[in-house]
Amino acid sequence: MFRWSRLVQTLLSVLFLCFIVSAVALFALFLYLRAQSLPVTTVTQTSQIFDIHDEVIDSFHGTNNQNRHIVALKDIAPTLVQATLAIEDHRFYEHWGFDPRGMARAVLKDVKTLSKEQGASTITQQLARNLYLTHDRTWTRKIKEAMYAMQMEMQLSKDQILEQYLNQIYYGHAAYGIEAASLMFLGKSSKDLTLAESALLAGIPKGPKFYSPYLDMKNAKDRQKIILEAMVKYDYITQTEADQALHETLNIIPKKEEQSVEAPYFRDYVKTLAIDKLGINDTAFDAGGIKIFTTLDLTAQRVAEKAIAEQMNSKDELQVALIAIDPRNGYIKAMVGGKDYNTNQFNRVFATTRQPGSSFKPFVYLTALANHFTVLNQYKSEPTEFTYDDGKKTYTPNNFDDQYEKTEIDMRKAIAKSDNIYAVHTIIDVGADKVIEMAHKMGITSELKPLPSLALGTFPVSPFEMAGAFGIIANQGIKAETTAIIRIEDSQGHVLYEDEPEKQQVVEAPYTYVLTNLMQSVFEQGGTGYRVANIMKRPVAGKTGTTDTDSWMVGFTPELSTAVWVGYDRDRSINSLESRKAAPIFAEFTEGALSAVPPKLFEVPADVVNVYIDPVSGKLANDACPDSRMEAFVMGSEPTEYCAKAIGNEPTNKGNDHNNSSWWNNLKSWWND
The missing domain is CATH 1.20.5 (Single alpha-helices involved in coiled-coils or other helix-helix interfaces)
Structure with a gap:
């Protein structure tokens, strides 16, 4: 004992x-x-680029192709949280990371069946496995899983663990986390999920290949029923609510097939800006959950792509570039760098190897107007040999098809007809150095040389430069820096970059308005753009340009400045048919992009006067000179003499908006009218 x-x-x-x-x-x-610190992990998030109306242009999922949008637990529908807890781990808020009873049952079954198939993992263990471990079915992995789970419970709150879990789990079809899944399957944020939708989505992670509504809707609904029953069992909902949810019609968004990326040339340009100029690293851009809000208007972009597709033959090698800018703020509204991004990613919008031809002439005429020229300056349109460099050199330009007026013409006709002789006379008289200075002020950064041929656009520039420069003319001489990115936010919504618009008056408004008024003649009868005038339903100004290898149409309305280039990449000559493609692309795009915008006149600055002139004499017109037309002048440069003595009365000029006569004469004129 x-x-x-x-x-x-x-x-x-x-x-x-x-x-x-x-x-x-x-x-x-x-x-x-x-x-001990938890292992360092990197959770990738989907980065996105948005247009100006917050429509998604493109999304980036990183090298592992994980579509994920991290959201806070408070921004997830409570019914989704409850459904997940009910089916995955109803004792989540009671245990310390692993459930001893569940593990004991799993071990007994594994021993009994001599397998390692039983899971019984808690939400914390599942999160630990997804973050730090493989999915191998071994007891060693399960022990490590439990250890990490305990460590997470010590260092994180329950809500933090649950939030990470709901942002980490896989729902199939490259969607990770509840927000990406909700957007993909239902087209709505996870905060807006109904009970029925929550129960359906909560069932997918058990087996995305088996319970995805895209792959087997019956299985998905059967799983939904099980989850609703579990929610009733654990007192999250009533049986009545479960029955109602089970019979609710679900609006599953059709699975999106692989689509070509929208605005791919612009997308690449934005990425280059963000990484090279704004300091956003590649990893953050591709998988850091950043949001880039841009100036692009996808509606205008689609119009541009449609206009190009209608004009360009997809089979030949002829190429195209289009860029459209809002002159009022410098925002890029549309960008097409070629006719097929899939076959060639080179962005021709920035190619500085294109001779602008006659589309360069507005810089010559703007310089002339700013140096005391007016529309009334005349030169004879005829074959001419010019001397320059102190008489040491000669230059003999030709008009298109050797067509000449054989008489004196003024600036309006020279612009409308694109007369080369007039342009060279002008640049020689005003000074090529001054033209270069003006072009540089307007944003032309390409190399220009002070030669007579500069007037005819013989020095290459890019469509990007041309659209921006013409935008200054449209914006009354105010240069708004060309902009593509408005704001960049990180995954938490913190602003990483925000555009600070810069505007500068580089040319006085009266000169740009007078030039605009003259450039409208390009689309009038006899002008080089007249063949597309029937497409245009609003005031528009512009200039065509054609060389042996390039075709241009650059123009603007008060709301949109657009440059279109057509040609070959290897300086191959274009034929007459190919040279006519730029103008209709411009016209169709401009009208389509502005279809919702009422036509608007170009605003007349205060220091501009409009008077009727006699085209023959260049003097003010009255009743004695019936063949008159109205012209715009910078105040003080308008003619003061009349073409002839008026018939039966004092000379009058009813078109003068800023009449220089006295108030008494104005009153008498009004009385006589």
Whole structure:
């Protein structure tokens, strides 16, 4: 008896010692786990580019192609949270990272079946596995999983763990996290999910290939029913609510097929700007969850692509570039760098190897107007040999098809007809250096040389430069820096970059308005753009340009400045048919992009006067000179003499908006009218 008493006492002592050792070991393990940092992980998020109306242009999922949009737990529908807890881990808020009862049942079943198939993982364990471990079915992995789960429970709150879990789990079809899944399957944010939608989505992570509504709607609905029953069992909802949800019609968004990216040339340009100029690194751009809000208008972009597709033959090598800018703020509204991005990603909008031809002439005439020229300056349109460089050199330009007026013409006709002789006369008289200075002020950065041929656009520029420069003319001489990115936000909504618009008056408004008025003649009868005048339903100004290898149409309305180039990449000559493609692309795009905008007149600055002139004499017109036309002048440069003495009355000029006569004469004129 004594022996058994000593044996029991010894056994109890050993058991007590084991308990103490185990307790110390567990405490030491607790201190160790608490002191250790969790492994560093990188959770990729989908970065997105938006147009000016917050429509998605493109999304980037990183090299692992994980479509993920991280959201806070408070921004997820409570029904989705409850559905997930009910089916995955209803004791989540009670355990310490793993459920001993569940693990015991799993181990017993594994031993009984000699397998490792039973899961019984808590939400914390699932998160630990997804973040730090593989999905191998081994007991070693399960032990590590439990250790990491305990460590996470020590260092994170329950809500933090649940939030990470709901942003991490896989819902199939490259969608990771509930927000990406909700947007993909239902086209709505996870905060707006109904009970029925929540129960459906909560069932997918169990087996995305089996329960995805895209792959098997019956399986998805069966799983939804199980989840609703679990929610009733654990008192999240009533049976009535479950029955109603089960019979609710679900609006599943059709699965999107692989589509070509919208505005791909613009997308690439924005990426280059963000990385090279704004300091956004590649990783953040591709998978950092950043949001880039741009100036592009996808409606205008689609109109541009449609206009180009209608004019260009997809089979030949002829290429195209289009860029449209809002002259009022410099915002890029549309950009097409070629007719097929899939076959060639080179963005011709920025190619500085294109001779602008006659589309360069507005810089010559703007310089002339700013140096005391007016529309009335005349030169004879005839074959002419020009001398320059102190008479050491000669230059003999030709008009298109050797067509000449053979008489004196003024600036309006020279612009409308694109007369080369008049342009060269002008640049020689005003000075090529001044023209270059003006072009540089207007944003032309390409190299220009002070030669007579400069007037005919013989020095290459890019469509990007031309659209921006013509935008200054449209904006009354105010240069608004060309802009593509309005704002960049990180995944938390913090602003990383915000555009600070810069505007500068580089040319006085009266000169740009007078030039605009003259450039409208390009689309009038006899003008080089007249063949597309029937397409244009609003005031528009512009200039065509054609060389042996390039065709241009650059023009503007008060709301849009657009440059269109057509040609070959390798300076191959274009034929007459190919040279006619730029203008209709411009016209169709301009009208389509502005279809919702009422036509608007170009605003007349204060220091501009409009008077009727006699085209023959260049003097003010009155009743004695019936063949008159109205012209705009910078105040003080308008003619003051009349073409002839008026018939039966004092000379009058009813078109003068800023009449220089006295108030008494104005009153008499009004009375006589």
